[in-house]
Amino acid sequence: MAHSAVPVTARWPSAAAAALVLVLTLGTLVAVAWRAEWGGGLAPADWAAIRFTVIQALLSALISIVLAIPVARALARRQFRGRQVLITLLGAPFLLPVIVAVLGLLAVFGRGGIVNDAVTALGLEPISIFGLHGVVLAHVFFNMPLAIRFLLQGWLAIPAERFRLAASLNAPVGRLLEWPMLRSVVPSTFLVIFLICLTSFAVALTMGGGPRATTVELAIYQAVRFDFDLGRAALLACVQFALCVAAAFLAWRVTGEDMMGAGLDRVVQRWDLRRPSIDYAMITCAALFLLLPLAMVVWRGLPGLFEMPTTIWLAASRSIVVAIGSAALCIAMALALALRGGAMVAVIGVLPLAASGLVVGTGAFLIVFPFVRPSDVALLVTMLVNATLALPFALRSIAPAVAQVQTDYGRLGASLNMTGWSWLRLVVLPRIRRPLGFATGLAAALSMGDLGVIALFAGQAEETLPLAMYRLMGAYQMETAASAALLLVTLSLALFWICDRGGRTNADM
């Protein structure tokens, strides 16, 4: 038997975390399937949903990348005031509650939005935003920034010496340097975005709908919520699982290590640049597309912010509690799994990416149903589901840092006879403060903005802020909805900022 070269930590935390993830991802699927009354296979409407899901995900990924390439190229080769702020902002949509972005997009592209005001002023028919193009529009809004960051990383990974060499040879930079880089970066970026769009629920719920624009996840929601047809829900969940496992497996294999990217603040000196106007036009258009909807949320939401009914503030406080609980659970699981390490943990860590949040929630309800009333545990289940769904992102941030600590100090800790709790408290936690703070903030913000499983079971008394906002939009109370959106986005970003900040302050390495 070989001794481990790191201090020995107890086995049960990682076993418990792994068991919880397995129960919540696969166990819930079994629970749903178990209770289902099986009547035939997939209906034509289900096939339509599958087709729509794949098509919108393909289109969303394709358009996001095609638009991102010129913007990333412009950012990679131009230096201007506000560039660093813009790049930081490109990371924000990941934290932005979907429902807030949808409201902002409606304010720009919707029926009474800026674009349609201009169109009708020209005497043309107003454009409808709902349907395939609405879903794709929202997905591009969320994923183009991600694509820009991935591609920008690719551009900045090209050594400056190569550009110097190309310049001295008077060689075409595009074909010689940029094209090979794109060929290696684009496929992984495409797969990641495709995967994200595959399980999209809130966007499809608000921008899609109708039999012609239903995703699999939305079809699951409808099957549970309106028909209580668990068999169909379970079957669709299996379909979604299979789709995601395939895409996730491909994506994880071709993606690089660092998703959030460091060192994007340098500009490579170039000698092949002539017309800067095109670059700046690209950057301006992208910034407008991303910032205008958010500006509209602030603009419309600010006046009524302090006149919102008490129910909204109550929903906000519930959301904060859920977000904090979910983040704590998520981080505890991620830490337990990261300390254990190994291939099994890696698989368990990515499993939630393929799970349907709605099936996880439904299954969790079915498991506890014999013992308690569903509405009693609506928030608890939401907390569990959110923690599980955020786990892959948290793990991706924490696990490399934990592995580094174990490589650097594992032997020293082991030879000093540090064990379990001392090792965690005295060495691991202090040394991974930055990724820990970042991951905690991420988990909290993702949970804060989540509109998923809560929509299935919550009554008035269990409403979270995103759900309250969705119900306000459904009742066409757009002013109040905008104020709630402003509150929601402020709370989400504040939670993230506080946690991330906490990890950075006084973190001397």
Added chain:
Amino acid sequence: MLTCDRLVLQQGLFSLTANVGFEVGLVTALIGPSGAGKSTLLAAIAGFLQPSSGRLLWDGTNLTDAAPGARPVSVLFQDNNLFPHLSTAQNVGLGLRPDLKLDGAQHSQVGAALADVGLDGFADRKPSALSGGQQSRVALARVLVADRPIVLLDEPFAALGPALKDEMLDLVRSKLKTAGKTIIMVTHDPSDARRIADQAALVADGTVAQPVATDSLLDNPPPALAAYLG
């Protein structure tokens, strides 16, 4: 006596046999070409590498299956000997209690050890605020307070300049040897061995030779050592 009883160590295709004993209270240098297995032997004594056969004995107690932290062994590694986020005193305190819950007597023990290595008044500094030589002294202070009779030095002073390295080696001899520790050090440099080692053992060709007096080994080197020394 620390005894390697027909110890066989394997890492991939590499194999090292050790059938030797190290006297209590002496400084022994392991000398030989790079890749001969000097650090591998230290890793096995420290408990990081499980031998494929043979036994490791300390005063007749079998250590072969003991976990690294349960062995009567302190190690100074090539690097990362201090936790950068902990203060000097905390780094030393870990040698007394790995959970750092020190009582008053132990706090003064830490202070005394720091004073002993010439770091009085440095207790609250972080390693980043210390020079390379001072960092080595902190690690030595931790070895001093730890109740572990065997000390392994895996070239911890390699990154220091020649004068500073000699200073550290002298400190090892004056503090650790005086405290009665049994010291085994890896070295590339025969002058290091001559400076502080009572005896030296040649590690070459897959075997560890029985330690002999340092000067006699270096003055009449066997062929393998002669080829290495040039």
